[in-house]
Amino acid sequence: MSLPSLLLVGCGKMGGALWQGWLKQGLAPSIILDRRCDAPPAPHRVVRTAGEIPGDFKPDIIILAVKPTGMEEALASLRPFLDGAIVISMLAARTVESLRAACGEATSRIVRAMPNTPAAIGKGVTGVCSSDLDDAQRALCTSLLSAVGDVAWVDNEEQLEALTPISGCGPAYVFLLAELLEKEALRVGLPPETARLIARGTVSGAGALLAASDEESETLRKNVTSPNGVTAKALEVLMAPDAWPATMSEAIDNAMKRAREMAS
Template sequence: MAPHLPPLLLVGCGQMGGALFSAWEQNGLAPSVVIDRHREAVPGAHSLVRSIDDIPKRFSPDVVILAVKPQNAAATITELATKRPDLLANGPVIISVMAGCTTRSLAGAFADTPAGSSPAIVRAMPNTPSAVGRGMTGLFAGTNVSAEQKALCDTLLGAVGATVWMDEEDQINILTAISGSGPAYVFLLAELLEQAAVGQGLSRDVARLLARKTITGAGELLDRMPEDAAQLRRNVTSPGGTTAEAISILNAPDNWPASVPEAVAAAIRRARELAA
């Protein structure tokens, strides 16, 4: 496959970084460099190094992706800007997939380096379904990000699913509570459905199959159909039937109508605390 994605430097190749890199590699990624101390290999013409010191001297990325732990962000930026300022000389867009790290804090970390640079920074919040190409990524562009760089970010993150740009950075915290944390809410529902089925006498294997296939099938239907979620629910819910009986329990004022907004608000509150 001829490269149609430009060379990039991926700093950190854990679960999320690895999922992103795999998708990019399958979509024609130009020879790139991955920094990771635990990964054993990368495919094709790409290079795996253990530290910034080992990056090939002539390598010049169009994109730098920061996918390290948030608490290591400042140290990583300082090391990158101090040891290899040439990697930033051509103005690559910096994409952060680190939770809680604002564009302002990242810009401040770069400004505190000897180079004192002010790079183009984009904050990205992909979710775990990105690992299977069904991700949802929220994006926010800091200052100095060009239209071409935004389009490039759309292309890169679009390789693992859908993308949406936030008008204000605080909206990333809301997105985090919905699509970032959202898969855990769905997994919890699958877990509870499985437990309920076992409690009613089904075997664990059958209960798991029913719960998983029901949720993944409903999700696919929701994705493909033009109706909104409320209409799809009504389509399944015959008056006086079994579904209506169950929905009446879930829809009681103190159940889902109260707990879901409360859970989302709690996640947003925590996201803002981490970004403070």
């Protein structure tokens, strides 16, 4: 795929994951702006401040992946490059209205997206919404984001905020499961290397099976659960109404509450 001219602003955990994913597809941002990102091999170009971006550089797309609190500073420094660009914000809890205000008078088109870190290996999921794009611009954003995984366009910002604690934060819950399984493997007496191998292998294997299967996740779960067998006893605990089902709802609600606080 030939890339539009692309400016990646913020190459930390999320911007870095996107960048890794694009590189694996043979794509590369034209310029990366990040205070601390290590310089990659040529032809990729990293600058530390917006002042180092050549004045005649005209990005088609600016990917904003700084912390939400850094939005105003970053967009203020990018004013000379905003006119006519599509700004795809990856920031949690920063509304289109606040992004537009931070862009000032510039004629940028604003897109809100919520990626996740499996983008680094092309297995990300990105929720995205915008009411600023024509069909060709929307297709351009889709092709860029789909280079690092699945893309889910949603109708509005409310839906984007609703998917944030599911897919944006979700990898953390899965990694927590791997952590807890490893700790349990140690607790029941397995050697550390075995504990690590079986915990990681189980989570990644189950994820790969889910990805490869047309079955519902519920069916895949039931396939493991022999009637009156061993798994059933574990699930009796985990699936009790006040256990995982309630805890997951509470966790998602708590995350959404935090997103509302961050937005205000």
